[in-house]
Amino acid sequence: MTKAEDWEATLGDLDRRRQQARAMGGPERLDKHRGKGKLDARARVQRLLDAGTFREFGTLVGGEIPADAIVTGSGSINGVPVLVGAEDFTTVAGTIAPGSNSKRYRIAELALRDRIPLVMLLEGAGFRPTGVHYGRAPTDLLAQARCSGRVPTVTAVLGASAGHGALVAPVCDFSIMSDQGAIFTAGPPVVKESTGEDISKEDLGGPDVALASGVIHNVGEDDEAVLDAIRRYLSYFPPSAWSYPPSLTPDETSKPRPTPELLNIVSRDNRRVYDMRAVLDVVLDRPDWFEVQPAFGKAIICALAHLGGHPVAVVANQPKVLAGSIDADAADKAAHFIMVADSFHLPLVFLADNPGMLPGSRSERQGVLRSGARMFAAQTAATTLKLHLTLRKAYGFGSMVMSLISFDSQVATFAYPGATMGAMGAGALSRASHADEDLSAKLRNAELQASYRSAEHMGFDELIDPRETRDALLAALQRGLYSRQGAPEPVTRTLIMP
Numbered sequence: 153m154t155k156a157e158d159w160e161a162t163l164g165d166l167d168r169r170r171q172q173a174r175a176m177g178g179p180e181r182l183d184k185h186r187g188k189g190k191l192d193a194r195a196r197v198q199r200l201l202d203a204g205t206f207r208e209f210g211t212l213v214g215g216e217i218p219a220d221a222i223v224t225g226s227g228s229i230n231g232v233p234v235l236v237g238a239e240d241f242t243t244v245a246g247t248i249a250p251g252s253n254s255k256r257y258r259i260a261e262l263a264l265r266d267r268i269p270l271v272m273l274l275e276g277a278g279f280r281p282t283g284v285h286y287g288r289a290p291t292d293l294l295a296q297a298r299c300s301g302r303v304p305t306v307t308a309v310l311g312a313s314a315g316h317g318a319l320v321a322p323v324c325d326f327s328i329m330s331d332q333g334a335i336f337t338a339g340p341p342v343v344k345e346s347t348g349e350d351i352s353k354e355d356l357g358g359p360d361v362a363l364a365s366g367v368i369h370n371v372g373e374d375d376e377a378v379l380d381a382i383r384r385y386l387s388y389f390p391p392s393a394w395s396y397p398p399s400l401t402p403d404e405t406s407k408p409r410p411t412p413e414l415l416n417i418v419s420r421d422n423r424r425v426y427d428m429r430a431v432l433d434v435v436l437d438r439p440d441w442f443e444v445q446p447a448f449g450k451a452i453i454c455a456l457a458h459l460g461g462h463p464v465a466v467v468a469n470q471p472k473v474l475a476g477s478i479d480a481d482a483a484d485k486a487a488h489f490i491m492v493a494d495s496f497h498l499p500l501v502f503l504a505d506n507p508g509m510l511p512g513s514r515s516e517r518q519g520v521l522r523s524g525a526r527m528f529a530a531q532t533a534a535t536t537l538k539l540h541l542t543l544r545k546a547y548g549f550g551s552m553v554m555s556l557i558s559f560d561s562q563v564a565t566f567a568y569p570g571a572t573m574g575a576m577g578a579g580a581l582s583r584a585s586h587a588d589e590d591l592s593a594k595l596r597n598a599e600l601q602a603s604y605r606s607a608e609h610m611g612f613d614e615l616i617d618p619r620e621t622r623d624a625l626l627a628a629l630q631r632g633l634y635s636r637q638g639a640p641e642p643v644t645r646t647l648i649m650p
Contacts, residue, residue: 173211173219177242185242190311190332191375193223193240196273200236200379201227210255218243220251221276224259230387234269235259239276241311246276248316250284256292260299267392269304270296271382272324277339278315291316296323300648301495303392306385308378309333309368312353314342321367322650325492326385326444328370330378334358335367363447366484370444384442388456388463389496393642396497397463405437406461408626414618418505420570422544425471428453431503431543432466435459435622441466444489449482451510454489459501460626462633465493467531468503469554476506478550479515483523486553487530491648494530497640499537499563499629500555508550527553532560535643537632539625542567542603542612558611564628567612571603 174194176182182192191199197206205227214220221243226235237259239246248256263270293316299305300323307321309329318335321327329335336343336357343349343356355361362368372378390397400406417430432455433439441457451473455466467486469476478486493500509515509524531538531553540555540562551573555562567573607615616624 169212172216173214176218176240181242188332189374190275190330192242193238193246193273193275196310196375196379197223197225197227197236197238199376200271200273200382201229201234202231206236210258213251213255214249217249217251220249220255221246221280222248222252222255224255226262229269229271229383232268232386232391233266234271234386235263235266236271236273238273239313239317241275244280246274246311246317247278247280248276249280249282250289253289253292257290257295260292260295263303263305264295264299267303267394269306269386269389269391270299271386272305272307272320274307274309274313274317274320274335275311275333276313276317278317293319293323296320300325301393301491302642304386304389304496306382308382309335309362310375310378312339312357314339325495325648326370327368328372328378328381328385329359329362329368330372330374331359332374333362333368333371335362363445366445366448366481369448370446381442385456388442388458388498393495393497394640396636396640399463400458400461402461406458408460408623410619410623411435411621412619414621418543418568418618420544422572425475427472428468428470428503428505432457432468435625436466437461445485449479449485451477451479451506452482452486454485456498459499459622459629462629463498464501464629465489465498466501466503467554469506469550471505474510477508477510478506478520478524478527478553479510480518480520480523483509483520483527483553487523487527488648488650490527490530490534494534494536495643495648497536497636499539499632500531500534501625501629502531502538502540502555503543504540504546504551504554504556505543506546506550506554508547509553524549524553531555532557535561537629537635538562539628539632540565541616541621541625542571542573543618544568544570545572547573563632564624565612566614566616566624566628567603567606568618569603569615571615573602573606 185192206225208225210224221240223238305324307324307327310333313335334353334357340351359371372381411434413434417426437458441455444454451470453468453470457464457466509520538555546556
């Protein structure tokens, strides 16, 4: 018998065990799963990663339970190594047991150790009632929390996700859900038992609920759309906080160019609305920028984009919503987005056009001051490059949260001529002070001259013609990037708060 023949029985046994794990829940359950228009866990991993790069580990964990209901391993996205875990709903409903918990902990541990992104694909029913007590054992959420602000973390909810597994999503930097996804603390049976409420998965935590609550950032039509969106999202980020975002190879879209279109988009009349998205389409390299949380806090747009080929994070007021007033949801969204961008050294571009924080009893009951303070703290603590442009107006605290305040370490601050700012608008100030007609006219005139008065005292670095917008921002960004003359380090914060 040759030495190779000595291995036959052993390798045959290994192959049998691997095949059992790769069979997941078996043909019947896989057919049922795919019949709902979903990819299975292994197909999801293959779709997410660059072709041929997946290397599985923990395959034999679980013994007779294939891969212990979660597929884990490494691969590449856009040529960058990543760690990935995909819950397998066809195997014991994707539930978590000691073995699968160890696999989940391991990929988060390796992501931080190797300084590469972590992606979790969720569709599971939470903890599995095995009768085995965990005792003093680490949970995967500990390892994942340690990743926060150090390596990009992304979650996709591609079916029902409950309990412990569902907590992965809000702890991550970015979460996205398919139309068939649902996420909740406990599923409908537990809700019925605990509270008597009879409710469907969709009504409990489907896209309409999860997007409105802010638990989930974005939604995709199906598994394929969600996985492709993750690849796009990660393309703007470095592998970790120990590196800078990758710039694109220069092409025609990244060159300087005037923006005369803005004269027809941004009305000089502060009372006339316009769509800030049209401004972004003109100013950024391409109009295919990636919006984060478009269905939540709509008064602020948070976008990942390229300016001159460099990845940037844009925070822009949206005059079409609440006249650009910043409500609690918009401020909370922006605060989290700013912290994520700052953690991974994406330059922040603030485009301000707002009449301040949203006033009123409803807004106060929603905690607009707390949320505004959270946004202000996030942006003023940011150590990445910051650029600011006031297009028409920025009043009170609404200007400060948009990085207008002086001595806030901005690379550059710009405004259009005629932009207005101050504690409040002239009309509101006239009413608040019971001003007569002459005083009201003087207040209005002072408001119209505010940008020039501010520029005379270096309140802005420069007043710019709207046609110079892209070139001014691009030149400032390119100048600011020269400050990066050493190796980057993670920012000094414990973690990114959900």
